[in-house]
Amino acid sequence: MDKPLAGVRVLDLSRILAGPWCSQHLADLGAEVIKVEHPKRGDDTRSWGPPYLKNTREAAYFLSANRGKESVAIDIAHPEGQQLIRELASQVDVVLENFKVGGLARYGLDYESLKAVKPDLIYCSITGFGQDGPYAERAGYDFLLQGMGGLMSLTGQPESVPGSEPVKVGVAITDLFTGMYAATAILSALLQRDRTGDGVWIDLSLLDVQVGVLANQAMNYLTTGNSPERMGNAHPNIVPYQVFPSADGHIILAVGNDTQFQRFCEVAGIPELAGDSDYATNNSRVENREQLIPQLSACIAKHPSAFWLDELEKVGVPCGPINNLAQVFADPQICHRGMRIERQHPEAGSVPLVSNPIRFNGHALNAETAPPALGEHTLEVLQRLLPNQNSRLDQLKIEGVIR
Missing domain, CATH: 3.30.1540.10 (formyl-coa transferase, domain 3)
Known part of the structure; x- marks a missing residue:
């Protein structure tokens, strides 16, 4: 089946979870995703273990958000690495990044700089607090944002229960929602570009997203002026x-x-x-x-x-x-729906993954390749997109600019 994003190319400069979750979703939908990583350490989550995949040092955390991508290891702190990114950006549809505000401007890789080489570029920035405002310069982490954005005030046993305290959700839900909002924004921008020919700079804030998904609880507050409190597993509006x-x-x-x-x-x-x-x-x-x-x-x-x-x-x-x-992965409904999938892995033989839940005409949309090894596709991608530059690439590899 031809996938809906076939022909779309994404240059992914993000790491950890929100950005990679977005780009994995785009890869599942058929986009070509080029994941740029540091030549020595790669995405931070590669080492966020244990647990690790058998016979490897690839953390399960990294595997959860990076299937279907091509890993290209480039040192963007090096001027030659920055030039490579600009050349790659000229040949992609989307750039995705989650550096601190202004972090890429010092490398000449911010939106305005890359727009100069690709005028219709769609550039998506994910930060903790957005591109402006009193907190813009702060780093943002999911746990902090669950607290600052009100979610933890709603999660946990009531204050009256001895020993109770605010509790975070068991997965990085703010990151995950931000990744999905980013994917939706990018898809919308692609449609808009088809109509207008114009690119766009997408500004996504984890804090904005966390407040945005407070849903009925936000409206409970806004309509009454009373802040909802922790209720354990009870529902504020429905009983039982x-x-x-x-x-x-x-x-x-x-x-x-x-x-x-x-x-x-x-x-x-x-x-x-x-x-x-x-x-x-x-x-x-x-x-x-x-x-x-x-x-x-x-x-x-x-x-x-x-x-x-x-x-x-x-x-x-x-x-x-x-x-x-x-019990979840043994559940007959989960098994029937194929929510556990396997992909071939060069070191482990295969890797178990969780399926994308979207189905088109009865077919699940999943990228065909496992999460990549660090720098697995560096030369393959650069030779394909920057042809006839083998001697240059050989020198950059010697210098440690690429891996």
Whole structure:
């Protein structure tokens, strides 16, 4: 199948997660992604282990965000390396970078400099706080942004629970969302360029993204003036919608409307609760959650998780388990959908990866190659895009400008 971004070329100067997550997504969609790395250390996440892929020193972290790319090792601190980047930029559609504000300007690799060699260039900058404002010069890290952007004020057990504290999400969710916003912005810019012929400078801030995805909780604040507080696994606007202990573990009960609550009460043997004016509507359940939740907890604790999962599924009440990752990747639905994939790796033989969830006409969109070794494609890419310069490239390799 011809992939939707076939023919699009991306020069990826980013590292860690937000930028690489974006460029991996573009690679899955068919773009040619040239990942520029430092000749000696490469992307920082190559060494963010253990764990490492078997028989290698490639960290699992790096493998999570870099499939389908060509690794080109160039020292951009060297004038010759900077010149190589400018020459490559003249032949790509997109440049993606996540240096600090002004970090690439000193190398002559900022938007204005590269626009001079490629007037219709799409240039995407990802920073912690954006290109302007009082925090623009600061470095930004996902953990910090989850705190500064309000997410950690919403995540964790309530303040009243002994020992409770704000908690970050278990993956770098701000980075991941920023990567996806970057991909969306780049795709939109490509469409715009097709109409107008103009390139664009995309400015993405991790802090902006984190605030942007506060969703209903942001609106809960903006419409009331009251800051939502940590509620553990409870939902601020829906009841019952949280984790409950069963006789042998825990389940998630996610009642989304009044009819589902009635069905739950019938299965649970407490139909009178559904008819009680204090609990009959979601509005009343939210107002009276302090009285309702202990009653539901006592009822659910009488039966094992399997009972609730089976019986509630029969009547269409959303209910689910809390799986660890071994259970996730053994789940029959995950297996059927092919969410674990394998790609050939020159050192390990193969590498397990997580599939891109997008499907076109029943086909998952995944890049065909594993995450690259450091500098694996340096000469191949440079010889292809900068032909008839073998002697120059040989000299740059001797000097350590490229690997």
